[in-house]
Amino acid sequence: MPLATLIHRASLPGPQVSVEQAVQLLEGHYGLSGKLKALGSQQDLNYRVDSDQGQFVLKICRGDYSALELQAQHAGLRHLAEHCQVQAPRVIPAKTGSDLLTLEVDGQAVHVRLLDFIEGQSLTHLDHLPVSVVAGFGRLCGEMDLALANFDHPGLERTLQWDARHASALIAHLLPIIKDDQQRALIAGVVERAERQLQPLVDKLPVQAIHMDITDDNVVWQRDLQRQWQLQGVIDFGDLVRTWRISDLSVTCAALLHHAGGDPFYILPAVQAYHALNPLQPAELRALWPLIVTRAAVLVLSGEQQVSIDPGNEYSRDNLTHEWEILRVATSVPSALMEAAILAAVGQSLPSIEDEGFAPLLPGLVGREFALIDLGVLSPHFDAGNWEQAGIDQRLLAEAATTHGLAASRYGQYRLSRTRPDSAIEPDTFPLHVELQVPHGTAVESPFAGVVHQPAPNLLQLDGPQLSVRLWGVTPSLHSGAALVKGQVLGSVSGPLVVQLCRGASFDAPLFCTPSRAAAWQALCPSPAALLGLACDAQEELDSATLLARRDASFARTQKHYYLDPPRIERGWRNHLIDMQGRSYLDMLNNVAVLGHGHPRMAAVASRQWSLLNTNSRFNYAAVAEFSERLLKLSPDSMDRVFLVNSGSEANDLAIRLAWAYSGGRDMLSVLEAYHGWTVGADAVSTSIADNPKALNSRPDWVHPVTAPNSYRGEFRGADSTPDYVRSVEHNLANIAGQNRQLAGFICEPVYGNAGGISLPPGYLKQVYELVRAQGGVCIADEVQVGYGRMGNFFWGFEEQGVVPDIITMAKGMGNGQPLGAVITRREIAEALEAEGYFFSSAGGSPVSCQIGMAVLDVMEEEKLWENAQVVGGYFKQRLEALIDIHPLVGAVHGSGFYLGVELIRNRETLEPATAETTALCDRLRELGIFMQPTGDYLNILKIKPPMVTSRQSVDFFVDMLAKVLAEGL
Incomplete structure (x- = not known):
């Protein structure tokens, strides 16, 4: 060269x-x-x-x-x-x-x-790129290489500094540019290891013409109407050369690493997309990561050198930060791990281990039965958050050993104890080892020939030709460096025994890894079951995609699910939901579980009452009377009758029937952009096009929608908009009266829940209620979403408006997840329904539901959840409002307590809804460990309605992650 x-x-x-x-x-x-x-x-x-x-x-x-x-x-x-x-x-x-x-x-x-000039923008300035874009880079690289495979030109045979074939010589020349001794030694070391890995592969790497600069600088993109990035074209062919084909993908992947947030596995969608289009050969797959590492070193050295000779070049100077980050990420994990990860990503695996047959590690226990302890997400040993106790897994194993004599954990069973609430970091829940409780003094023998070492206190390691076994809790019988034959005594058990099997000793394996890295680490640290003679591998769980397919095949699809590819959620605790891999998601959606998930009082009360009786309310039992009395104590003095049902939809449907019966009419006023339920009656008065795109043209003739009193983005804006919105009510009432039709009533959420908790204009309900009652109608306050103390400053939403409705409907949080709803009203309204026959709900007001309903009230009072909604909810709103001055996308923060709405807009003058950005934001928040969904007719509002146990810590985590995503750019 x-x-x-x-x-x-x-x-x-x-x-x-x-x-x-x-x-x-x-x-x-x-x-x-x-x-x-x-x-x-x-x-x-x-x-x-x-x-x-x-x-x-x-x-x-x-x-x-x-x-x-x-x-x-x-x-x-x-x-x-x-x-x-x-x-x-x-x-x-x-x-x-x-x-x-x-x-x-x-x-x-x-x-x-x-x-x-190709119109568009490069993405180098973005901190985070979505998976679709990462895959898009890989697919583009594959397309370009396919197209250039049969292209040739004399000018391709060139000496280019970026050509990986010349990397060693270039690096050796440029290395002195690094003045820091540690940095220089780091680069020299990683390059030497990468070169050692590449050397046996170079003769097997296909050669062709490649672009060799398909990076975030040289690919231009534009957002479509849904704010999704769409590829526009490729620029800058200055590095076009004939060299190893795999170099093209290595350059692309290296460039992606500065968007990776420190995670080298971030590049895998690009590798998958390339391979699906332009299959890579085994040697190329194995060479990819060493080439990425080498590319990272060349980028840093070349960048440092260019800045030194051309200090005025801002492009080179700005890129240096990215280049050092690329090198940091590329050297953050063992190369062997990335090789395994790349192979696994395309459905391949490392070569199989030659098995000559292992001698038993614990020969004295061969044939003995172990108690295999379930430490997974669904383990019956875990209850009421006890998995958060330090050392719980080891304590369960020790207790089992006391009872059964021998106990062991399962290799590869995701551990619930290692979940991390309020964390964007994926938890390391996957065990790459087995923990055993066996009698002290139990002999430990070498399962294969090797050399014994003690690399750390309490760690004994036996290195064989292919494998290493790592043992904790063993007192060695030989000195470090001793050679052993298969079956020779290593030592004796002196404490809890931990066993890990690894492919060689060239890397330091963790005892636990994250779910996203499990497949790669499993390839490097396979199960030690064969050494132990113990069937201790975790049973394979049904993955979320398969489960979703089964759901779609049997469960009517009209019943939607959150997210396109939802995780499988089977456990909850307080204000978090936990998937089957042990990841905790902050739950900002569940206004049903006011006490939080998994509350022990709910489990105890339900279990106790089920063991006694559960029937319908036509029988005479104490709970239905006691619960009704307690609901009336929480209601205005004028109300003295309670109906118990199963849901908010049923409550609103019943409220409409009561209005019909009491008034003698059928015509109802409802508010635009509102949702009241799914039954025929409740759906009829629902006008939200987000819930029903045909809502505005499919209302029956007895429903009269009035203008949505949205003082932020509605037809009339500001605190003085009340008279304008009341005129819409007056107009509709005049039309009804002009047709000689009797008004039945008016239904409205006292706080605009479906629009994200927007307060109604001051005095709006007072004026509307007077107008409705003047025409013989009743006023229904739909408190299903916003009532029961969730708003913090008041128990019922209508209190903010200083009014008393004729009928209150409530559900959701009443039962903390138990189907339970209520209609609260006056005697004369309740009894008006008797003329149409008696009312009955089979499960409404059952003993179980009533006992749970009372327990919810007890816990809310004992744990001061109303106060928590006021204090922590107030802090929550302050933190959210602070985002308005920082991020132009945040237009307003609505609501109070634990019913808040963050409205996202593209323009503060026109209030153009940021619908696509809101969807993207929710998807990104999920990646960071938060469940959030949009609401409103434009789906541009984050409807924040978490369990009322939500803590200040959770609030800070949510707002910090929201700010992070807004700063990344949507």
């Missing part, structure tokens, strides 16, 4: 051509004039040209570069135009007809070219 040429090329600063000189070149040789804007480049000079004839890119590079190489780039562009769907720039000929000009500017030779 011509090393001198390589070093010379790597040491060149960019050409010195001013904007004025570039304008003269453009006008003199291309007949174009326009505005020029400098574009970043490490060694070239690029200008964007905005002219009357279109947009172009003027590229100027040093005359030292071979014209043949530039001609190869042009030929490659023409080839891609014929063989690839991906857009690439066209070369614009000069007046002379040449597509390449070699000129002299101020005594320096330069090459000049003019290319099309």
Whole structure:
């Protein structure tokens, strides 16, 4: 290899051509004039040209570069135009007809070219790229390599500093540029290890023409109407070369690492997408990570060198931060792990281990029965949050050993004890080992021949030709460095025994890993079951995708689920939900579970009452009377009758029937953008197009929607908008009266829950209630979402408006998840229904439901949850409101207590709803460990309604993650 040429090329600063000189070149040789804007480049000079004839890119590079190489780039562009769907720039000929000009500017030779400008933006400035974009980079790389596979040109045989084949020589030359001894030693070490891995593979790597710079700098994208990134094209073919095909993907993956948030597994969707389109050979898959590491080192060294010789180059200086981050992430995990991860991502695996048969590790216990202790998410041993106690797993194992003699954990069973509430970090719940409780003094023997070591206190390691076994809790019988034959005594058990099996000793394996890394770590640290003679592997759980397919095949799809690919949730605790891999998600959705999930009082009360009696309310038992009395104590003094039902929909449906019976009419007023339930009656008065896209044109003739009193984005805005909204009510009442029809009533949420907890304009309900009652109608307060103390400052939503309704409907939080709803009213209204026959709900007011309902009230009082909603909820709103001044997307914060709405907008003047951004934000929050969903007719509001046990810690986590996502850009 011509090393001198390589070093010379790597040491060149960019050409010195001013904007004025570039304008003269453009006008003199291309007949174009326009505005020029400098574009970043490490060694070239690029200008964007905005002219009357279109947009172009003027590229100027040093005359030292071979014209043949530039001609190869042009030929490659023409080839891609014929063989690839991906857009690439066209070369614009000069007046002379040449597509390449070699000129002299101020005594320096330069090459000049003019290319099309592809509209769009690079993504290098974004901290986070969604998985779809990561996969898009990989797919693009695969498409380009397929299209260039049969392209050839003499100019491709070039000496290029970025060509991985020359990396070792370039790195050796540039390494002295790093002045810090530790940094220099780190780079030298990782490069040496990568080179050692690559060496046996290089002769097996396919060679072809590749772009070799498909990065976040050189691929342009645009957002579509749904705010999804769409690929526009590829630019900058300056690194086009004939070399190892896999180098192209390594360059792309390396560039993605500075968006990875420190996680090298982030690149795997790109690898999968490339391989699905353009299958990689086994040698290429094994070479990919060493090439990424090498690329990271070259980026840092080249960047540091370029800044040193061209300190005014802001592009190079700005990129250095990214380049160091790429190197940090690329060296953060063992290379063996990434090789296993890459293979697993494309459905392949490491070579199998030759099994000559292991000697038993614990020969004295062969044939003895172990108690295998369930430490997983659904374990019956875990209750009421006891898994949060330090050392709970070991305590359960010790207790089992006391009873059964021998006990063991299961390899690969996700551990509930390692979940992390209020954390964006994926928890390391997957055990790569087995824990055993066996009698002290039990002999431990070598399962294979090897050398024994003690790399750390209480750790004994036996290294064989292929495998290493790592043991904790063993007192060795031999000195470190001793060679053992298979079956020789290693030592004796002196404490809880931990056994881990690994492929060699070249990496330091953790005892636990995260679910996303489990497949890769399993390949490196397989189950030690064969050594133990114990069937201790975890049983395979039904994955979320398979479960979802089963659900869709039997459960009517009209019953929607959150998210396109929801995790499987089987456990909850307080204000968190836990998936089958032990990840905790902050629950910001569940206004049903007011006491939180898994409350022990609910379990005890339900169990006790089920053991006694559960029947219907036509029988005479104490609970139905006691619960009704307690509900009336919480209600206005004028109310003295309670109906108990199963849900909010049923409660609202019954309330409408009561209004019909009492008034003698059927016509109902309801508010636009509202949701009241799914029964025929409740659905009829529901007008939310988010819940029913046909809501506005499918209401029956007895329903009269009035203008939504939304003082933030409604037809009339501000605190003084009340009279304008009341006029809509007056207009509808006049129409009903003009048709000689009797008004039945008016139903409304006293706080606009479906729109994110927006307060109604001051005095609105007072005026509307007076108008409705004047025409013989009844006023229904739908408190299903906002009532029962959730708002913090008041128990019922109607208290904020200073009114008393005729009928209150309630459900959701009344039963903390038990189907339970209520209609509370006056005697004369309740008894009006008797003329139509008696009312009955089979399960409404059952003994179990009533006991649970009373227990909910007890716990809310004992645990001061109403006070928590006021204090922590008030703090919550303050933190959310602080985002308004920082993030333009946040338009307003509605509500109070634990019923809040964050409204996202694109323009603070027009209040254009940020619908697509809200969807993207919710999806991103889920990745960070938070369940959140949009609401409102435009689905641009975060409806925040968590369990009322939500803590200040959870509030801070939510707001911090929300701020993080907003800062990432949506």
